[in-house]
Amino acid sequence: MATPDLLPIDVATLVDRCACGSRRILVGMPDSAFEITATKPGSHAKPLALAPLKEGLAPEKRALAEDLRALFGVLDVSVRRYALRRHLDASSVTRYLSGERVPSWEFVAGLIDDVREATAPLTPAAEAALHETHRTAQKSNRRSSEMQALQDELAGADEETRRIKARQRALEEALMDRERNLRESVSRCRRLEAQIDDEQSAHRADVTLWEGEYEQLRRECDDLSQDVLFLQEALAVARAELIAAEGQCHQLEADLEAMTQGEGRGQGASSLMAALE
Known part of the structure; x- marks a missing residue:
């Protein structure tokens, strides 16, 4: 994992770090081998060398191989150790770094992650440029x-x-x-x-009892309804008879009154004639 005091790395920049002679990483320029030395006080480490890129290599593959070499050089490990670390074949890693084969982006992304853990992350622009270089190299190889x-x-x-x-x-x-x-x-x-x-x-027993009472009340209601209808009809007949009887009474009273008045006038005339005589 990158430490806070490390800045992002640009692939196009030559990596050259010195820290009191404890470590120095030199990445070779195009068409040349590069070596990595890890010098410790009192030790004599052998430089790790990669073969120069072959002549006649396609420009797209050459550009990708140079970028991969620059990244790989930062790790300060041998090809064999890195292949074991990534569970890859050492010869395949060598072909990737020599430009003979175009690796998958998975390999390139893993290399970027390893560089991020070892030193510092790539800048977004550098990673995008590397991705584009990888795509261009793949286009030169139809099968890839x-x-x-x-x-x-x-x-x-x-x-x-x-x-x-x-x-x-x-x-x-x-x-x-x-x-x-x-x-x-x-x-x-x-x-x-x-x-x-x-x-x-x-409550079934109670329901049965209530149903019996309800049926009895319903029959009583039906009987009373019939009685009410009969009495209503009888009352209507009685009212009609009453009206007729009262009319007859009024007529008889009128006839009686007229007769009474007629008899009174007859008796008065007889008395007057008797007096004159």
């Missing part, structure tokens, strides 16, 4: 380019698979929650049904 395209497609498919799995887990959790709620609701319904059955059994 096709392989990288398949790897990118696989990475995209894997990302989609992870998203689908995450969504599936969320749906499964939601389903389990709903199923748990459903089981609880069904259990409550069954308890209520059992309680209703118990109450119905306990």
Whole structure:
């Protein structure tokens, strides 16, 4: 892991650090070998040398190999040790650093991580430039380019698979929650049904008695309703008869009054004639 006092490294910059003669890293320029020495007081370490880049190497591969060599030189380890550390074949690492083969981006990313842990991280611009150099080198090698395209497609498919799995887990959790709620609701319904059955059994005798009383009251209501209808009709007839009787009484009274007045006038005339005689 990088220490706070270290600044990001630019791949295009020659790395040259001196700390009281304790360590010095020299990265060779293009077309030359470079050596790494780790000098300690009283020790005589052998420099680690890589073969120069071959003539006739494609410019894209040469540029990538130079950048990889610059990064690898910072680690201060041999090719064999680094291959063991990364579980790789030493000959494959050598071909990557010599430009004979274009490595996968996974290898380059691992190298960047190792440099970050050993010294300091690359600047974002340097890492982007290295990524572009790697893509350009792969395009010069059709098979590697096709392989990288398949790897990118696989990475995209894997990302989609992870998203689908995450969504599936969320749906499964939601389903389990709903199923748990459903089981609880069904259990409550069954308890209520059992309680209703118990109450119905306990009050069945009372219900039977109440039904008998209700039936008797219903019959009484029907009988009383018939009586009310009969009495209403009889009352209507009686009222009509009363009206007719009262009319007859008024007529008879009028006739009687008229007759009485007629008799009175007749008697008065007879008395007057008798007096005149």
